[in-house]
Amino acid sequence: MSLAVDIGHRQGDFQLDARFEAPPGLTALFGRSGSGKSTLVNIVAGLIRPQRGKVVVDGQTLVDTETRAFVPAHRRRVGYVFQDSRLFPHFSVRQNLLYGRWFARAATGGASGDFASVVELLGLAPLLERHPDSLSGGEKQRVAIGRALLARPRLILMDEPLASLDEARRAEIMPYLERLRDRAGVPILYVSHSVPEVARLATTVVILGDGKVTAVGPVADILPLAEAGDGGSVLDAVVARHDEAFQLSVLASAAGELTVPRLAAEIGAPVRAYIRSRDVMLSLRPPEDISALNVLSGTVATIASNGAQADIRLDCNGAAVLARITTKSVERLGLAPGKPLYAVVKSVSFERT
Amino acid sequence: MTPEEWTAVRLSLLVAVTATAASLPLGVAVAWLLARGRFWGKSLLDVVVHLPLIMPPVVTGYLLLVLFGRRGPIGEVLEQVGIVFSFRWTGAALACAVMGFPLMVRAIRLSIEAVDTKLESAAGTLGAAPLWVFATVTLPLCLPGVIAGAILCFAKSMGEFGATITFVSNIPGETQTLPSAIYTLTQIPGGDAGALRLTLISVAISMVALLGSELLARRVGARRVAT
The missing domain is CATH 2.40.50.100 (RNA polymerase II/Efflux pump adaptor protein, barrel-sandwich hybrid domain)
Incomplete structure (x- = not known):
């Protein structure tokens, strides 16, 4: 289970040229805002078509501009947890959770986890019959993580899932993310610009600066290099x-x-x-x-x-x-x-x- | 109420319901294309859809007569498969659907545009193909707009006069809808009482339709925020 990315993409004045490989575990994509992290994640998810390059997950090519291969987002089986949870407002928590699972019912492989164990992992049992707009920010993110997980993804993308939350809500979700990293069995690409978050969660760190990968490696080696003001x-x-x-x-x-x-x-x-x-x-x-x-x-x-x-x-x-x-x-x-x-x-x- | 007046009321309801129901799927499709589609000729489609709103109804009716009449290029083909519009109630329904279409599309389009595309892309990453995204996310979220569009089209159909009378004339029992009946009654001596009765019925039907749509939209909205 691994992810290999090598892409070039220009958006306005911004040029993204990123090449890295993510081993199993949680790979943190670390960098200041505007460094191209979200663009990169959207390319992996299939929401943006890169102008040049290749994305391979687990041996399957998702996009390759040379052979003109492009797997559309809905066939990629890439679980995406957005910063703004994006729960469906017209569905209950239970229906939200089961949404991706329904489309993945014929799929094999990918993240393990039946409904009951995901509900247990993320502590969702008391929320199941509620509707998204009655949930707190932290609860919404937990549901969003569960929803992505139940779609049996081969790769999970998280785009600053904690950025919109206050300190207490972050502390509430962190342990779930750790359990997810240790138990889900699929690679996680985690976008963040917070050093403590990356220090706590990441196995591997990819540092992105101005659209270029400046360093890749295990968290203890790489994080000190991060230009976050306070190393x-x-x-x-x-x-x-x-x-x-x-x-x-x-x-x-x-x-x-x-x-x-x-x-x-x-x-x-x-x-x-x-x-x-x-x-x-x-x-x-x-x-x-x-x-x-x-x-x-x-x-x-x-x-x-x-x-x-x-x-x-x-x-x-x-x-x-x-x-x-x-x-x-x-x-x-x-x-x-x-x-x-x-x-x-x-x-x-x-x-x- | 005379039997003739009842016939006009029944016929009007039949024409309006048929026009609305038959054009609704196409209306949703066109609204979606205009809201989300990116294709060559989109502005042209927009203009064509809105034409009946700006053209004089008589012109729309005459164009329908030219195109869908027994000698018309489309009408001639359709007659081969047994579909006849000219001087039939179905023709009245076609005229009403064409006249109500811009109003319907406009309301639905606005509500589709209000649906957050981020939710649609989230559904995509969860494995939903575009048609499924539309059926499970876009459509449920824009349902109040679809209801509003359908009611607008229905109301327009109940009141449509110019295009209908030009296209299919004013035949009692076949194409004489409420407005045509009222118009006919005002043209004959002593028809004032009948015209007034039909006018009151027309007002009542419009109000019921409006109230019904309000209730329906509120129920759909309430379901969405239910906790």
């Missing part, structure tokens, strides 16, 4: 123990132990930590008598200076941690590749995986 690093960890007295949790990662506010996760549960590079301070000696709980030790791997700011990439026992400090500090501390030092992590956003 950061991703650490995979497990919950080691809880400290009930102080309401804290201790996580074990390759880079060392991290202490964070009590997580509602069981011991042994996998967790993905995202550390913004602005939230990392560097020290040549083990810092003592400071309030920060998390100190990681490592060596300087690379220094990328950029005017007054410098991005320091630390190798902490094999795991990469990024720090953004001033160039003046680089000079004052005499930083150079190979130099051992200590990273003080001021804050961490922790996401369950």
Whole structure:
């Protein structure tokens, strides 16, 4: 199950030239607004016909401008979750869910999942008899995801499905997306411009800038490169123990132990930590008598200076941690590749995986 | 009410219902083409559909007579398969359908244009072929407009006079609809009472049709937002 894209398309002044392959799992298409993410997804869905190129899903060519092959959208079996859910207002939630399933009834392969298990996966049971306009934004998106899933897609596209939601609604949907990624068994192409979302959900990241793919790779390698203003690093960890007295949790990662506010996760549960590079301070000696709980030790791997700011990439026992400090500090501390030092992590956003 | 007046009322209802029912499928199709289609000659189709609205009804009726009369190019062909329009009630229905068509198409077209194309493309990605998208998404969502268009066509048919009388004349029991009957009664001495009776009936039928369409549209609308 994979997706290969190689297309060129011009829309007005905007030129999109993208080429990448998405392995199974969740591939995040990451970039600023206007970088061509939605156009790309619409080409994969068959809603836009590219001027040049090829899209292949699972060995089947969906479009190839050289052989003039073009599979229309309704025969592509690509589940599409739109930013604005697009539920049918004249159908109940149940009818919405069953809509795509009815057309896919003769189809084989694709996303597994009968009605009951999709309803269970997305927690839709209490909503089934309601109509879309009585649902909250988060509920609508869950129904939209279920509707796409029940059409037995071979590939799921999600175009910023959380962008129109507030923080609480996002937190409500995230766990469902994670379960979907782990259980649906089809590749997901997920458009986003939010670093925490990508850090938490993605297996692979494709960075799109000005219509061109600038980087492709596993999330921990690629995300630090993202030009989102605030770079950061991703650490995979497990919950080691809880400290009930102080309401804290201790996580074990390759880079060392991290202490964070009590997580509602069981011991042994996998967790993905995202550390913004602005939230990392560097020290040549083990810092003592400071309030920060998390100190990681490592060596300087690379220094990328950029005017007054410098991005320091630390190798902490094999795991990469990024720090953004001033160039003046680089000079004052005499930083150079190979130099051992200590990273003080001021804050961490922790996401369950 | 004289038996002749009753005949005119019954005939008018038959003509109007037939004209509306027969032209509705074509009206929806043309409205969809004008709302969503992208093809060469779209403006021309738009003009042709709207012609009966701007031309004098007598001109429309005369053109129908030329085209669909027994000697007309279309009428001659249709006569071979047993369809005759000239001086029959079916001809009155044809004239009414042509006159009501622009009103019907206009109302339906506006309501199709109001249907969010994003919903249609969403249905496409879910596996629905274009005809299914139309039947399951577009049509249900523009149903109030379809009802309004049908009622407009019905009302126009009930009142159509010029094209009908030019095309199929004014034959009691065959082509004498309400307006023709009223016109005839005003032309004979002592016909005022009959003309007034038919006028009141005409007003009543129009009001019932309008109220009925309001109720129907409200029920369709209510179903759509039911929680």
